[in-house]
Amino acid sequence: MKAIVQDRYGPAETLRLAEVETPVPAADEVLVQVEAASLNAYDWHVMRGDPRMARLTFGRSAPRARIRGRDFAGRVTAVGAQVQEFRPGDAVFGDLGDANGAFAEYVCVSPASALVAPMPANLTPQQAAALPLAGITALMGLCDAGQVEPGQRVLINGASGGVGTLAVQLAKVLGATVTAVCSTRNVDLVHSLGADHVVDYTRTDFTRTGHRHHVVFDLVGNRSLSALRRALAPTGRLVLSGGGVYRGGSLLGPAWLLTRGRLLAPFVRQRIRTTAAAPTRQHLDTLRAHVEAGRLTPVIDRSYPLPEVPEAIRYLEGEHARAKVVVTI
Numbered sequence: 059m060k061a062i063v064q065d066r067y068g069p070a071e072t073l074r075l076a077e078v079e080t081p082v083p084a085a086d087e088v089l090v091q092v093e094a095a096s097l098n099a100y101d102w103h104v105m106r107g108d109p110r111m112a113r114l115t116f117g118r119s120a121p122r123a124r125i126r127g128r129d130f131a132g133r134v135t136a137v138g139a140q141v142q143e144f145r146p147g148d149a150v151f152g153d154l155g156d157a158n159g160a161f162a163e164y165v166c167v168s169p170a171s172a173l174v175a176p177m178p179a180n181l182t183p184q185q186a187a188a189l190p191l192a193g194i195t196a197l198m199g200l201c202d203a204g205q206v207e208p209g210q211r212v213l214i215n216g217a218s219g220g221v222g223t224l225a226v227q228l229a230k231v232l233g234a235t236v237t238a239v240c241s242t243r244n245v246d247l248v249h250s251l252g253a254d255h256v257v258d259y260t261r262t263d264f265t266r267t268g269h270r271h272h273v274v275f276d277l278v279g280n281r282s283l284s285a286l287r288r289a290l291a292p293t294g295r296l297v298l299s300g301g302g303v304y305r306g307g308s309l310l311g312p313a314w315l316l317t318r319g320r321l322l323a324p325f326v327r328q329r330i331r332t333t334a335a336a337p338t339r340q341h342l343d344t345l346r347a348h349v350e351a352g353r354l355t356p357v358i359d360r361s362y363p364l365p366e367v368p369e370a371i372r373y374l375e376g377e378h379a380r381a382k383v384v385v386t387i
Contacts, residue, residue: 061125061162062367067107070368081166085138093183095160095385096129097374098191127160128153131186149177153190161367175342178349188356188382193345194337196225203297203331204273208233216277218244218380223357226251231353239264244380265289279315290328299333357381
């Protein structure tokens, strides 16, 4: 089969299309013919082995997982003897986690140890592939960590990104009044997703408007903790989720802001949380229910064929992307 492989850390040029063996499912696995995959900031962090501390997880001198990609959608073509839930022909989607392997024609997935679920009936494979990691992050940020309730004021910093476009919609599903922070060119997009108020960060610093919110969900990491807390009600929740502006060159990278947040949390009235909890199958099922009910729709910026994954990652790294970038296989 064809796959995008990587043998050393580095820029997008270290990725190449290669012929590799088609995997054979173990007794507890299903073999999925991948129809689409999607890109996440996670993919270029692994590609570059950056921040350096992450290499303890990714691999010390090269990525342990040779094939890149974690979000996928496709059809089951074979099942192991122990698998009960899925059958050949089933449409599925999911997140391979640190195992990676989605930028390939086939992938083996264990329903017991990886996130895989029936594909939402009203989505294309490209839309379904755009949903897992970004959607789960939005769910964990707003529901698990943010505990958003109807009538609350929620601010989303980074509202036009892959997670942000889903978070705006989910916050509205939860009954919140949503303030979305984005650049000028994305104002109309986030308004169309249901945002009640939009702050163009090129013109206004949302941390200095004087408006206080019950939940601030930070997806960018470009503001200090003290600045973010200025936008928060006295007993509100600040939810930190890495940051898209980080571009390498440090030991901890976006984890530094998360670490500082955890250290500060016990000493302030405002609650500071992260989206670092382990995702579950329940998260995928919740996303599917919202999608099939018409409450949530993934937004796709661009689609690339499998051989053009390096170019897709360059596009993502350059901060040109809004919403999700997908790969059609």
